[in-house]
Amino acid sequence: MDQRCQPRQESPVPTASKGWFEAARFGLFVHFGLYSLAARHEWVRSREAMSQEAYDRYLERFEPDLFDARQLARAAREAGMRYAVLTAKHHDGFCLFDSALTDYTSVRAAGRDLVAEFAEAMRAEGLRVGLYYSLLDWHHPDFTVDLHHPLRGTPAEREARDMARYRSYVQGQIRELLTGYGPIDLLFFDFSYREKGPAEWGAEHLMSLVRELRPGILVNDRLGIPGDYVTPEQYQPDRPLERDGVPVRWEACHTLNGSWGYDRDNHEYKDPALLVRMLVESVARGGNMILNVGPTGRGALDPRARETLRAIGAWLAPHARAVHGAGPSAFEAPPNAVYTQAGSRLYLHLLAWPLKHLHLPGLAGRVRYAQLLHDGSEIRFHQLDGARHEHNNLAPPGQPAGTLTLTLPIIRPDVLLPVVELHLSEGA
Numbered sequence: 264m265d266q267r268c269q270p271r272q273e274s275p276v277p278t279a280s281k282g283w284f285e286a287a288r289f290g291l292f293v294h295f296g297l298y299s300l301a302a303r304h305e306w307v308r309s310r311e312a313m314s315q316e317a318y319d320r321y322l323e324r325f326e327p328d329l330f331d332a333r334q335l336a337r338a339a340r341e342a343g344m345r346y347a348v349l350t351a352k353h354h355d356g357f358c359l360f361d362s363a364l365t366d367y368t369s370v371r372a373a374g375r376d377l378v379a380e381f382a383e384a385m386r387a388e389g390l391r392v393g394l395y396y397s398l399l400d401w402h403h404p405d406f407t408v409d410l411h412h413p414l415r416g417t418p419a420e421r422e423a424r425d426m427a428r429y430r431s432y433v434q435g436q437i438r439e440l441l442t443g444y445g446p447i448d449l450l451f452f453d454f455s456y457r458e459k460g461p462a463e464w465g466a467e468h469l470m471s472l473v474r475e476l477r478p479g480i481l482v483n484d485r486l487g488i489p490g491d492y493v494t495p496e497q498y499q500p501d502r503p504l505e506r507d508g509v510p511v512r513w514e515a516c517h518t519l520n521g522s523w524g525y526d527r528d529n530h531e532y533k534d535p536a537l538l539v540r541m542l543v544e545s546v547a548r549g550g551n552m553i554l555n556v557g558p559t560g561r562g563a564l565d566p567r568a569r570e571t572l573r574a575i576g577a578w579l580a581p582h583a584r585a586v587h588g589a590g591p592s593a594f595e596a597p598p599n600a601v602y603t604q605a606g607s608r609l610y611l612h613l614l615a616w617p618l619k620h621l622h623l624p625g626l627a628g629r630v631r632y633a634q635l636l637h638d639g640s641e642i643r644f645h646q647l648d649g650a651r652h653e654h655n656n657l658a659p660p661g662q663p664a665g666t667l668t669l670t671l672p673i674i675r676p677d678v679l680l681p682v683v684e685l686h687l688s689e690g691a
């Protein structure tokens with residue numbers, strides 16, 4: 264038998280109380296802040312080297328009257344997402360929560376604690392709640408001016424700034440976020456780079472504070488020290504991720520159009536079919552996918568984002584069990600296909616629709632039943648002893664022993680990604 268067909272041995276990723284994350288597989292990222300009004304990328308202040316005064320024009324006009332956390336939560340749940348992460352503070356330093364440590368908040372600007380609204384709405388829809396917190400802060404007077412800072416190249420570079428004071432500020436805000444908003448399930452710190460890393464963030468200290476306040480929480484790896492999961496960004500891993508040979512929990516974070524914050528004139532939207540495929544490929548490699556939306560300056564989802572979430576949800580509704588609670592399979596998928604597996608059910612995701620027959624190496628004798636997942640229609644199959652497949656008295660090239668052959672309809676099902684559910688026999 265072809266060795267490639269043998270189940271691979273995989274060491275399990277530790278799950279403990281954090282197992283909800285793997286089971287969830289799919290989350291919503293929300294980037295919203297003052298940059299949403301500029302509508303040209305969340306890095307606008309840095310990219311355009313804007314002074315604080317210039318950037319304040321967004322603060323003065325910040326009025327998130329269309330930010331409706333409940334609607335957002337419903338859209339996420341209907342898209343099949345099981346957790347959601349909001350930018351509590353982004354690199355511009357603007358906070359979407361009520362912080363006693365700064366006036367630079369949505370509460371002062373517009374009388375709205377968006378983190379509170381978000382956390383409550385997500386929980387009400389049964390979603391886990393995560394917060395994104397930027398380690399960079401271009402507003403804080405003690406955050407030293409570095410290559411990303413909007414004031415780079417100005418006299419501010421030579422000002423006395425005290426990162427130790429900034430570190431206490433970060434600790435204080437993390438304490439506020441983890442004690443004032445109910446159970447927070449996940450923290451997404453962002454990010455370490457050449458000029459600032461674990462030492463500047465006080466990473467070890469911060470991590471122990473987080474663990475002390477919320478022992479079961481998941482923390483990402485961008486403090487620059489190992490956390491609970493790693494975060495490939497706008498990049499799809501093509502295999503399970505490992506650190507020193509040990510599998511690690513991971514989540515690919517993706518945008519709809521390349522920008523995290525609302526970006527009005529950027530139309531490079533990913534097709535929903537591509538996004539579904541990316542989700543399935545993440546699951547097949549043991550990872551999660553978190554998909555971002557950047558609400559408009561007034562806080563609403565734009566039609567493109569809404570439609571994409573709707574389309575993904577329409578696919579996920581009948582295909583949920585191939586994603587939620589599913590993971591990699593030890594079987595090797597045929598070309599143009601991806602396997603995910605949940606217990607004795609193996610899911611064959613068909614990236615290209617074949618003509619009538621599909622040969623599955625290594626599955627002969629291991630499948631009891633097969634059906635298209637979206638409509639539960641039976642898929643017939645046969646398994647020969649491997650010598651050859653007879654047809655019209657012609658003997659086409661034989662398939663290797665152990666091959667199972669599906670007979671598929673000529674017409675590709677009209678879903679973003681067709682899936683065949685294979686019920687494996689005991690002990691397969």
Ligand code: GLC
Nearest residue numbers: 294305306453454496516523
């Ligand atoms: C990057 C960007 C940031 C975005 C984040 C999401 O680090 O700086 O704007 O929030 O990725 O992963």
